[in-house]
Amino acid sequence: MRPSVLLQYVVPQRLMSAAVRRATHARWRPWKDFLIDTIARRYGVDRSEAESAANADYEHFNAFFTRALKAGVRPYEADPDALLMPADGRISQVGRIRAGSIFQAKGHEYAAAALLGDESAAVPYRDGAFATIYLSPRDYHRVHMPWAGRLVETVHVPGRLFSVAPFTVDAIPGLFARNERLVCHFETSFGPMAVVMVAAMLVSGIQTVWGGIEVPPYARRVLRKDHRAEAIELARGAEMARFLMGSTVIVLVPPGVELAPGLDPLSAVQLGQRLATVAHNAG
Numbered sequence: 001m002r003p004s005v006l007l008q009y010v011v012p013q014r015l016m017s018a019a020v021r022r023a024t025h026a027r028w029r030p031w032k033d034f035l036i037d038t039i040a041r042r043y044g045v046d047r048s049e050a051e052s053a054a055n056a057d058y059e060h061f062n063a064f065f066t067r068a069l070k071a072g073v074r075p076y077e078a079d080p081d082a083l084l085m086p087a088d089g090r091i092s093q094v095g096r097i098r099a100g101s102i103f104q105a106k107g108h109e110y111a112a113a114a115l116l117g118d119e120s121a122a123v124p125y126r127d128g129a130f131a132t133i134y135l136s137p138r139d140y141h142r143v144h145m146p147w148a149g150r151l152v153e154t155v156h157v158p159g160r161l162f163s164v165a166p167f168t169v170d171a172i173p174g175l176f177a178r179n180e181r182l183v184c185h186f187e188t189s190f191g192p193m194a195v196v197m198v199a200a201m202l203v204s205g206i207q208t209v210w211g212g213i214e215v216p217p218y219a220r221r222v223l224r225k226d227h228r229a230e231a232i233e234l235a236r237g238a239e240m241a242r243f244l245m246g247s248t249v250i251v252l253v254p255p256g257v258e259l260a261p262g263l264d265p266l267s268a269v270q271l272g273q274r275l276a277t278v279a280h281n282a283g
Helices: 003-009 013-024 029-043 061-065 112-116 119-125
Strands: 082-084 089-096 101-105 108-111 129-134 142-144 149-157 181-188 191-198 205-208 212-215 223-226 239-244 248-253 257-259 274-278
Touching: 013 029, 013 061, 029 061, 089 101, 089 257, 101 112, 101 129, 108 112, 112 119, 112 181, 112 191, 112 248, 119 191, 129 257, 129 274, 149 212, 181 205, 181 239, 191 239
Parallel strands: none
Antiparallel strands: 082 274, 089 129, 101 108, 129 248, 142 239, 149 181, 149 223, 181 191, 191 248, 205 212, 205 239, 257 274
């Protein structure tokens, strides 16, 4: 195991994240502009796609990091049976869930129940499908609905804050089921759908459109919120959440939803392209 991975086991992950959070929310203009320009240059951020390319329009670096896109730059797949890619990024892994087990990387699998923090919640996905999408610092950091759905419950699962960069995913067993995460359960026309927002090293913030900033604070125990009475319904393609710095989103669907061909590990993907196809008799 490489030293950079071993180091993640011993560094104060939450303390480091808190320090970076303060730095990326600082409003002092020279510092804010320095961070924006440095990250944009280093990672090749395409500012032409943003609603605004001007540093002055962002109060701090994190506002730039969670920037909105111009209307129309991410057209959604027109086929109404297409389940959409929820974010820009790269495929980490995608495939069938085999008897409740999700493939992470060569030599590593983890249980859907461990990811969701609930044995019973994992039952509908036992032989379904999953997609794990990694968002790098260059990517658009808002996550959108793959399919129209009604929010049923969120589950904030406590955990570590390992990096979710590919080299760490390849090395740390069960990483996504070990990191802090927010599990969002939806009811859809084809049955249940889970969208899991996985926190990671450094800022590790998660914000939803219905609840605002959900992480931090970090959880000491599993925290459940029942949203049924609020009747929160989100359309296919609507924004549902944001990562306040980069991380990974995982989508779980039940049998009857067929993954699109050609989605290979490390392949670049964009919000709105076809992730899967929903059979008319699904659900």
